[in-house]
Amino acid sequence: MMKQDHTLRTLRGLMLAINLALVLYYSLLRGVTMLRITYGFTARDFLTQAGLVPAPPWQMTLLSLGLFVPLAALILGKAHLPPDRPALRAALFGAEILLATLETASLDFYYRGFFLMVLADLVYTVQDRRGRAGIIAVLTGLYALADYNIAATLFPSVPLQVYLSYYTEAIRSWFSGVESLLTSLHVLLFVVFLVLLFLGQKEENTRVHQLNEQLQESYRQLQDYADKTEHMAELRERNRLAREIHDTLGHTLTGIIMTTDASLVLMDTAPQQAKQQLQLANQTAREGLNDVRRSINALRPDALEHRKFAEALEDTVEKFCLTTAAKVDYAQYCGEMDFAPDEEEAIYRVLQESLTNAVRHGKARHIQVRLDRAGEELVIMVKDDGVGMAPGQPEGFGLRHMRERLELLHGSLEYGNRPAGEGPGFILTARLRPRQKGEESI
Amino acid sequence: MRRRTAAVLGSAVVLAAAAACMLWPRGGIVLHLGVFAGSYWGTPNGSSYQVLDDAIAQFEADHPGVTVTYESGIPVDEYSEWLAGHLLVGEEPDVFFVLPEDFGLLAETGALAPLDSMLDSADGPERSLYYDACLQAGQYDGRQLALPYESAATVMFVNRTLLEAYDIPMPKNDWTWQDLYNICQTIADAQPDIADRDYGIYGYTWQNALYANGGMLFSADGRQCNLSDARTMAAIQFTQQLNSLNHGYTVTAQDFDTGHVAFRPFLFSEYRAYQPYPWRVKKYSSFVWDCLRMPAGPDGSNTSELHTVQVGVSARSRHAELARELLCTLCADTTTQSALFLQSQGISPLRSVTENTDLLNRIFAETQGSSTFNSAAIGEIMYTAAAVPQFAAREQATAMAETAVNNALLSSASLATALPTAQREIDLYLQNAG
Numbered sequence: 001m002m003k004q005d006h007t008l009r010t011l012r013g014l015m016l017a018i019n020l021a022l023v024l025y026y027s028l029l030r031g032v033t034m035l036r037i038t039y040g041f042t043a044r045d046f047l048t049q050a051g052l053v054p055a056p057p058w059q060m061t062l063l064s065l066g067l068f069v070p071l072a073a074l075i076l077g078k079a080h081l082p083p084d085r086p087a088l089r090a091a092l093f094g095a096e097i098l099l100a101t102l103e104t105a106s107l108d109f110y111y112r113g114f115f116l117m118v119l120a121d122l123v124y125t126v127q128d129r130r131g132r133a134g135i136i137a138v139l140t141g142l143y144a145l146a147d148y149n150i151a152a153t154l155f156p157s158v159p160l161q162v163y164l165s166y167y168t169e170a171i172r173s174w175f176s177g178v179e180s181l182l183t184s185l186h187v188l189l190f191v192v193f194l195v196l197l198f199l200g201q202k203e204e205n206t207r208v209h210q211l212n213e214q215l216q217e218s219y220r221q222l223q224d225y226a227d228k229t230e231h232m233a234e235l236r237e238r239n240r241l242a243r244e245i246h247d248t249l250g251h252t253l254t255g256i257i258m259t260t261d262a263s264l265v266l267m268d269t270a271p272q273q274a275k276q277q278l279q280l281a282n283q284t285a286r287e288g289l290n291d292v293r294r295s296i297n298a299l300r301p302d303a304l305e306h307r308k309f310a311e312a313l314e315d316t317v318e319k320f321c322l323t324t325a326a327k328v329d330y331a332q333y334c335g336e337m338d339f340a341p342d343e344e345e346a347i348y349r350v351l352q353e354s355l356t357n358a359v360r361h362g363k364a365r366h367i368q369v370r371l372d373r374a375g376e377e378l379v380i381m382v383k384d385d386g387v388g389m390a391p392g393q394p395e396g397f398g399l400r401h402m403r404e405r406l407e408l409l410h411g412s413l414e415y416g417n418r419p420a421g422e423g424p425g426f427i428l429t430a431r432l433r434p435r436q437k438g439e440e441s442i
Numbered sequence: 443m444r445r446r447t448a449a450v451l452g453s454a455v456v457l458a459a460a461a462a463c464m465l466w467p468r469g470g471i472v473l474h475l476g477v478f479a480g481s482y483w484g485t486p487n488g489s490s491y492q493v494l495d496d497a498i499a500q501f502e503a504d505h506p507g508v509t510v511t512y513e514s515g516i517p518v519d520e521y522s523e524w525l526a527g528h529l530l531v532g533e534e535p536d537v538f539f540v541l542p543e544d545f546g547l548l549a550e551t552g553a554l555a556p557l558d559s560m561l562d563s564a565d566g567p568e569r570s571l572y573y574d575a576c577l578q579a580g581q582y583d584g585r586q587l588a589l590p591y592e593s594a595a596t597v598m599f600v601n602r603t604l605l606e607a608y609d610i611p612m613p614k615n616d617w618t619w620q621d622l623y624n625i626c627q628t629i630a631d632a633q634p635d636i637a638d639r640d641y642g643i644y645g646y647t648w649q650n651a652l653y654a655n656g657g658m659l660f661s662a663d664g665r666q667c668n669l670s671d672a673r674t675m676a677a678i679q680f681t682q683q684l685n686s687l688n689h690g691y692t693v694t695a696q697d698f699d700t701g702h703v704a705f706r707p708f709l710f711s712e713y714r715a716y717q718p719y720p721w722r723v724k725k726y727s728s729f730v731w732d733c734l735r736m737p738a739g740p741d742g743s744n745t746s747e748l749h750t751v752q753v754g755v756s757a758r759s760r761h762a763e764l765a766r767e768l769l770c771t772l773c774a775d776t777t778t779q780s781a782l783f784l785q786s787q788g789i790s791p792l793r794s795v796t797e798n799t800d801l802l803n804r805i806f807a808e809t810q811g812s813s814t815f816n817s818a819a820i821g822e823i824m825y826t827a828a829a830v831p832q833f834a835a836r837e838q839a840t841a842m843a844e845t846a847v848n849n850a851l852l853s854s855a856s857l858a859t860a861l862p863t864a865q866r867e868i869d870l871y872l873q874n875a876g
Contacts, residue, residue: 034530043526044547048834052551053757056532 004200008124011193015117016072018186023064023103025179026110026160031057033163042166049165050158063106071099071114075121093122097138104146108157112146113183115139116190124197244295252288256281293342309344310337316352317369324359326384332371334378339434346405347371347380350413350430353398354382361396362386362426380430388417388426406430470507471761473768476528476538477512478521482751483594483711485787493785497778501771508764529553536759537768540588540752542579546664546832549582554754556585560766567774576791578829579750583663588752589773590791592782594711595827596650596746598736603729604640604704608632615735615819616744619651619680622705622737629704630687643684643705644693648847650707651677653747653828655739659843664833665872669843669865673741675857678847680739701729707736709749710823711787714805735823748827750791789824797821835875842868 034057037046047053074096081089100114119139126132145151148159164172263277310332317330339347351369358364364386372379395403403413411432418425477494481487491514498510512535516524522544528534529551540548548554557580560566569577572590580588605612608629613621626642633639652659657673660666668674698706713733735744753772755765772778776795783790783801790796802820846864850857 038527038530041523041527043530044523044544046530047526047551048547050551051834053529053553057530059532 004196008193008196008200011189011196012075012117012121012124015120015186015189015193016075018182018189019114019117020068020072022111022113022179022182022186023068023107024061025182026107027061027064029175030054030108030160030163031061033166037166046162046166050162052156052158054158060106060108064103067099067103067106071096071103071118074099075117078121078125093126093135096122097135097142100139101142101146105151105155108160109146109148109151109155110160111183112143113186113190115143115146116187119143120190120193120197123194248288248291248295252284252291255284256288259284296342296345308337309339309348313337313348313351313371316348317355320355326355326359326365326367328355328367328369330369334371334373343409343432343434346409346411346432347378349405350380350402351382353402354380354428354430357396357398358382358384358386358426362388364425376433378432378434380428380432382428383418383425384427385423385425388424402430406432409433470509471764473508473510473537473761473764474535475510475512475768476521476525476535477514478516478518478539478541479514480518481711481715481786481788482518482541482592483709483715483787484518485711485715487786489785493778493782494772496781497771497775500775500777501768504771505764505767510768532758534756534758536756536761536765537753537772538756539591540580540754542749542751542832543837545579545588545752546582546836547834548754549587549832550834552757554587555757555759555762555765556587557589557755557766557769558586560770561586566766567770571774571793572791573793573796573824573827575748575824575827575829576750579748579832580752580754582832588754589769590750591753591773592786592788593748593750593791593824593827594709594788595748595823596653596707596736597710597713597733597823599698599706599708599713600732600734601698601701601704601729602732604629604701608640610704612732613734613737615822616738617734618738619654619740623680623684625704626684626687639691639702641691641693641697641703642687644695644698644703645706646681646684647707648674648678648681650736650746651680651739653745653830654736654742655680656742656745658828658831660831660833660836660839660872662831664831664836665869667839667843667865667868667872669846669868670858670861673739675861676741677739678851678857678861682851707746708733710789710820714787735819743826744822745826745828746823748824748829750829751788789820793824796824835872838875839868839872842871 034054037043074092078092081092083089096118100118103114104112116139119136122135122139123132126135152159164175167175259277259281263274263281266274266277313332314330317328320326321328355367355369358367362384364384366385368381368383370379370381370383372381399413399415406413409432411430413428413430415426415428418427475494475498477491480490494512498512501510502508518541521539522541525534525538525544525548534553540554561569567589573593576590576593577586579590579593580586600612602612605625610625610628613625622643629640629642649659652674655673655677657668657671657677659668659674661668693703697703710733736746738744753769755762755769759765774792776792779790779792779795780798780801782788783795784804795801843864846861846868850860850864853860
């Protein structure tokens with residue numbers, strides 16, 4: 001790629017050099033011929049043939065060289081242009097096109113290759129597809145209009161042939177030879193430049209395509225790895241859970257069993273010691289509970305882990321609606337939902353469980369959920385329009401679990417069928433007294 | 443240290459200022475004037491720059507700080523090339539003289555600045571100051587590009603000695619082709635078949651006849667040739683008739699100079715140059731001569747071609763305003779024009795000058811006594827004279843027309859068939875050239 005850039009820049013430099021040579025050729029040919037005519041005393045004949053008084057001999061040389069310098073500076077200095085200033089770049093590209101037009105006009109439209117040079121240069125510089133199309137359209141349009149026969153109707157000038165007619169046939173053909181050599185060489189360079197530029201671009205496109213395919217393949221592999229990693233993480237987690245249960249619950253329970261066994265034995269003979277043993281059991285149980293809490297903390301559900309609690313609740317309701325046919329009206333009047341982690345988990349589980357029960361057991365279609373504060377108490381009320389519970393039905397595992405959770409936090413749970421006046425359905429009310437900040441958890 | 447820097451800087455500023463004062467162009471504006479030496483009319487003119495120098499002195503007095511310079515000693519026949527060369531290198535004078543044959547080229551190539559805004563403005567000279575034909579000479583494409591400086595019309599020289607010898611009365615100024623033909627026939631009929639014959643007329647061209655027959659060879663815009671026009675045809679036929687009186691003999695200038703020809707068209711300037719003493723002695727001294735207006739054709743009047751030397755302002759002049767004022771000093775100022783009228787051999791394009799009785803009396807006081815050509819005739823010539831349209835391709839087109847007419851006259855083909863063909867060719871040439 002770098003090598004190709006170097007070739008293109010060399011070609012552009014050559015085009016610039018040929019254009020400079022042509023500027024000198026046209027302007028000096030004109031100037032010198034005018035002086036020869038004047039000092040050869042054929043000025044009147046020349047004027048008759050020319051049909052207009054041309055600008056003084058050196059004007060074209062000075063003007064065209066004077067314009068060529070900034071044009072060349074713009075072409076060569078573009079490498080130093082800041083790429084993050086599109087307005088400045090566009091203005092300088094416009095200036096380059098304008099300078100090419102003025103340069104062509106300053107040479108009385110004898111030559112219009114500057115447009116080709118600027119076209120090659122700008123197509124090389126501008127990568128944007130629409131920008132390129134615009135530049136090509138403008139420059140080819142200008143190139144077409146700058147044809148001597150068209151331009152001379154708007155800007156009358158003395159045709160080059162009139163100057164050349166001063167010379168003999170042999171010298172004339174020499175001049176035309178030099179001219180067509182230079183112009184043909186310039187066109188050739190222009191074509192080679194464009195061919196190289198577009199070939200290079202095609203290679204680049206192919207390369208990008210290949211890279212893209214490789215990337216896709218890598219992505220697939222990465223996905224596989226991710227799946228495997230997830231599976232392994234699951235296994236690791238299970239192992240950890242097992243270990244955790246073994247280390248905390250197993251240990252504690254064993255300790256409790258041992259101390260209660262001891263107290264049973266000691267109860268009659270040494271009631272004081274039995275009491276001590278029972279106290280020890282009690283302390284062990286409390287420590288065990290703390291250990292369990294710590295474990296649970298480490299195992300908290302995802303939803304509570306990453307999001308704010310209020311959002312997590314809403315999210316859960318929303319997901320529930322999406323996965324079941326039931327419609328849930330969720331209303332929350334608690335103000336700021338700032339609870340301790342174990343309280344958050346209890347509330348979350350109550351909500352999750354009661355929603356699941358309403359659909360699974362109650363076949364409810366419409367569920368109302370309301371979170372409210374009554375004094376220092378938080379009240380969770382879940383009401384559905386399902387079948388309710390049969391009379392005398394024992395409390396299920398889910399409800400019991402809920403009650404236990406709440407009771408651990410000094411809360412309560414009430415449930416039952418809705419009053420007869422309200423139609424069928426189940427109503428559940430959970431009460432909880434959240435701890436103040438800084439209050440020790442049990 | 444600081445004081446030294448200040449001293450160096452200070453002396454640098456002083457030096458730069460001094461250099462600027464030395465090199466800066468001092469004095470006021472310099473206007474360049476392009477002018478040829480001698481008289482355009484080919485007549486002797488000993489003090490050709492006198493009028494010009496006086497006019498320049500007046501202009502410089504009116505415009506302090508402005509200097510007018512000119513290159514002296516450029517002969518008339520080199521002036522066109524001199525001017526063209528200066529135009530080509532971009533060093534043409536701000537104000538320059540325009541020869542009649544150059545006006546078309548200079549106008550077409552855009553070398554002359556239009557003067558209409560000056561003529562239309564309240565301060566500028568009125569168009570009515572000039573004879574129409576003189577002003578027309580400087581018009582191109584509807585614009586006034588030059589102002590007339592000096593004019594001369596074609597008049598007919600008459601060898602009065604010869605007419606008296608044949609007992610022919612001097613024709614009047616309003617004579618016609620028929621009168622001319624009759625006189626020439628009388629002279630031709632009276633010739634014995636020996637040497638030393640006398641002839642009616644020399645140098646009268648079909649173009650002289652054409653102007654007197656109310657025609658012009660080219661349209662005003664120079665795009666069309668009127669070669670096969672009825673008036674042109676009549677003019678050619680008339681000159682052919684006159685020539686046939688010579689029975690194949692070609693009359694020469696020498697025949698006229700030695701007093702053997704009755705008529706010869708000439709520029710009026712020639713009349714003014716050789717009529718007064720001492721020049722009269724130098725030329726045409728063997729006979730008494732006078733001049734008349736050109737004879738009128740059946741469709742025209744006693745019109746003749748008017749030649750006008752003009753002055754124009756360069757379209758590239760950097761002092762256009764001053765240049766126009768200098769132009770007015772030369773072409774619209776009665777003092778300059780009166781001096782020129784007295785000193786040169788042309789006719790002033792300013793009506794007030796040419797019709798000034800005092801001036802005319804001073805001019806004609808020098809001429810031979812009993813001339814039929816008087817001040818009234820000059821005015822009439824100027825009012826009726828025709829400004830021939832000038833354009834760059836005129837020279838070549840005229841040559842083509844002359845060749846075509848000569849060929850038609852030499853060959854047996856009738857003019858009615860030969861001339862339309864030639865006209866088409868010339869029209870084509872004019873359209874391509876334009």
